Amino acid sequence: MxxxxxxxxxxxxxxxxxxxxxxxxxxxxxxxxxxxxxxxxxxxxxxxxxxxxxxxxxxxxxxxxxxxxxxxxxxxxxxxxxxxxxxxxxxxxxxxxxxxxxxxxxxxxxxxxxxxxxxxxxxxxxxxxxxxxxxxxxxxxxxxxxxxxxxxxxxxxxxxxxxxxxxxxxxxxxxxxxxxxxxxxxxxxxxxxxxxxxxxxxxxxxxLAIEHPGWCAFGGKLETVMRYGENPHQSAGFYVTGDRRPGVATAKQLQGKQLSYNNINDTDAAFELVGEFDPARSAAIAIIKHANPCGVAEGGTLKEAYLKALACDPISAFGGIVAMNRILDAEAAEEIVKTFTEVIIAPEASEEAVRIVAAKKNLRLLTAGGLPDPRAAATTVKSVAGGLLVQGRDNAVVDDLDLKVVTKRAPTPAELADLKFAFRVAKHVKSNAIVYVRDGATVGIGAGQMSRVDSSRIAARKALDAAEAAGNPEPLTKGSVVASDAFFPFADGLLSAIEAGATAVIQPGGSMRDDEVIAAADEHGIAMVFTGVRHFRH
CATH class of the missing domain: 3.40.50.1380 (Methylglyoxal synthase-like domain)
Known part of the structure; x- marks a missing residue:
């Protein structure tokens, strides 16, 4: 009362x-x-x-x-x-x-x-x-x-x-x-x-592992007031929650001007993606633009990985975010600063690399002290009018999935390695997502389209553009593998990928027309693997 x-x-x-x-x-x-x-x-x-x-x-x-x-x-x-x-x-x-x-x-x-x-x-x-x-x-x-x-x-x-x-x-x-x-x-x-x-x-x-408590509250401390939000007419502030997960909120900014709202959003996307790649296995680089990857690659060194990632879409990489899974070294830093870049984020950075980046006074360099664990459980929140959408983060990792070969031809070991790579990346691409990969590097990415066929075509078009820019006679999608974040509802999306030159496909499966899609793959001698897990990202 x-x-x-x-x-x-x-x-x-x-x-x-x-x-x-x-x-x-x-x-x-x-x-x-x-x-x-x-x-x-x-x-x-x-x-x-x-x-x-x-x-x-x-x-x-x-x-x-x-x-x-x-x-x-x-x-x-x-x-x-x-x-x-x-x-x-x-x-x-x-x-x-x-x-x-x-x-x-x-x-x-x-x-x-x-x-x-x-x-x-x-x-x-x-x-x-x-x-x-x-x-x-x-x-x-x-x-x-x-x-x-x-x-x-x-x-x-x-x-x-x-x-x-x-x-x-x-x-x-x-x-x-x-x-x-x-x-x-x-x-x-x-x-x-x-x-x-x-x-x-x-x-x-x-x-207590209570997934959906009757009352739910979220809180954070103001870290900084930003000049503006996504657009200049929107106000914005950055709040930290105290989560221990390494990332943009816990990172130390070594140099560069203040991070913007879009910088933080894109840097988070980049670092979460690169966290999917075990640094003990290989060096990995992710280049992000507008929260979508425009190039991701593995290599023996960060420089090698960066050059392979950049080749995927060098035009979109301009003004992008670069994330890596190893300590930023001088060799990689020298290569990265050749292209206008907004933010570099790494677990750590060598003293020489810091000096090299310092020559670009506006370039932000962040060290997070570690990599985010892609398997860790956490909660994500999105506001809607009058409410909050709350869910567990997508912590499914392709290495842990029970992959099922559904075609007459099984993928070769090299194809399987690239298929897993492609599915790791597709998890971090806005839906509908199509990702072409060849030799441990993305060669075409189609993101955020209303139709999966359109995503396939855009990815192939991006690969053609990259080939022309590099002076290659044909796009690297020829002989590539392709990942789809969700099932192909019809065979047309798969046929578009086959037309682009893909030889193997990884997708969740589960469509009413899976048999039709599998038959189309068999008809063209394509290997197909089902993961049983979808990676929608909106």
Whole structure:
């Protein structure tokens, strides 16, 4: 049942006379406490926070002096007390509230400084179940929410990065904080507790393997405000969730201008694709444009792989993203910088490679510290009007699938290796996807078409263009293999691939007309393999 409002207007300026500090992250704590004390603010604190403040020679009262009750249960219970929450929630201009505070000796608190137990960090570090549970903060969020609700009379600070702005506001307003400033702090506080609770509920769902919890929440911390989104008239920000998966969100940017919305989207697509290729087996390069690969290849070295990938579609590669599965070396860096490139992402980079890339001051170089595991379970989210589409990420890997030869002719070992390569790439191409591969490199890619036949034709056309650009007499689709992300509903898509020169096909199978498609393959002496797994990507 909703509580009726008494419609008491909030004061504009509230003097800060007493502050309660209880923080897990003690970054800047002592300096902030010193500045508050110098401004004449009485400090009240808890546990380790109080010890840190007192150790710096700053006068501080323990919260137990307010409550008349000691901390108990290893500090689990210390601020959950009417003397604290009455001081936070009391509406000071309400006579009844004021009388209750006076009757029970509750002293008002004007500033609350709280950051929460490091649940996200402990979870991210792979802590044990009990350690993760122990880092679920209870008293902290309770104080934050109480203070944020009663922002008419007090301010709440949840981020050490806000200490400087609080001190500046206090100085400008002669020891008081304005209502507008308190509102903004309250909004940030509620956002913080929402993200914190989302992390906890997400962990429980993951730990208990609950695929579809009755309530689902997602949260993240603003990493950067971008100049714009997909287009200049759209605003955008980048939020990080704390996921440990190596990628663009965890990467270190060594140089180059700020990443754009499209850069981040495309770099993520590139690095997820290249993560499909085991660096112990071969070097691999993926070149991405508009979230679709325009060239992917394996080689003995990164340079060899890059040149093979570039040859697939050198026109589209201009202004693209380059991802690799090994440490960026000088040889590869020298080759990559010859073509205008927006972003390079690698697990690491050699010092010499970093120096080479540095000559292109706008080129962004990211090192992710590792490769994403293509088999790892995770959740993906897409917004729709009025809701969210939530699913497990596509972590099916072709090496783990039970491949079934359905034609009279089986693929040769070389064809089978290229078929697996092609299916790895098709998983990361927008549907409908057709991928031609020859000798460990894409030679034609058709993406995002409404018809699979059109995708086949576009891929073949791309191969013709690449052949002309390289001065080759015929496209490399002659003698290639082809992958389709989903089944061929009719034989026409397959016939288009055969016309382009493909000798073997990999596809999920499962069409009502599989027999017709298999018969067409047999008629042309084509080997066909079914995977039983589809890779739609929208």
């Amino acid at each position: 909703a509580v009726a409002s008494k419609m008491i207007p909030p004061p504009d300026l509230v003097p800060v006379r007493r502050a309660l500090l209880s923080v897990s992250d003690k970054t800047g704590l002592v300096e902030f406490a010193q500045a508050l004390a110098k401004a004449g603010v009485e400090l009240v604190s808890t546990g380790g926070t109080a010890k840190a403040i007192a150790a710096a020679g700053i006068a501080v009262r323990d919260v137990s002096e307010l409550t008349g009750f000691p901390e108990i249960m290893d500090g689990r219970v210390k601020t959950l007390h009417p003397a604290v929450h009455g001081a936070l929630l009391g509406v000071r201009d309400d006579p009844e509230h004021a009388a209750a505070m006076h009757q029970h000796g509750i002293e008002p608190i004007d500033l609350v400084v709280v950051n929460l137990y490091p649940f996200e960090e402990v979870r991210r570090s792979g802590g044990e179940y009990a350690a993760i549970v122990e880092n679920i903060d209870i008293g902290g969020p309770a104080m934050v929410r109480a203070s944020a609700k009663n922002h008419a009379y007090l301010a709440v600070v949840t981020d050490p990065e806000d200490y400087a702005s609080v001190l500046n506001a206090l100085e400008m307003n002669l020891g008081s904080l304005s209502f507008d400033f308190r509102q903004k702090l309250a909004a940030k506080a509620f956002a913080r507790t929402a993200a914190y609770d989302a992390a906890i509920s997400g962990w429980f769902a993951e730990a």
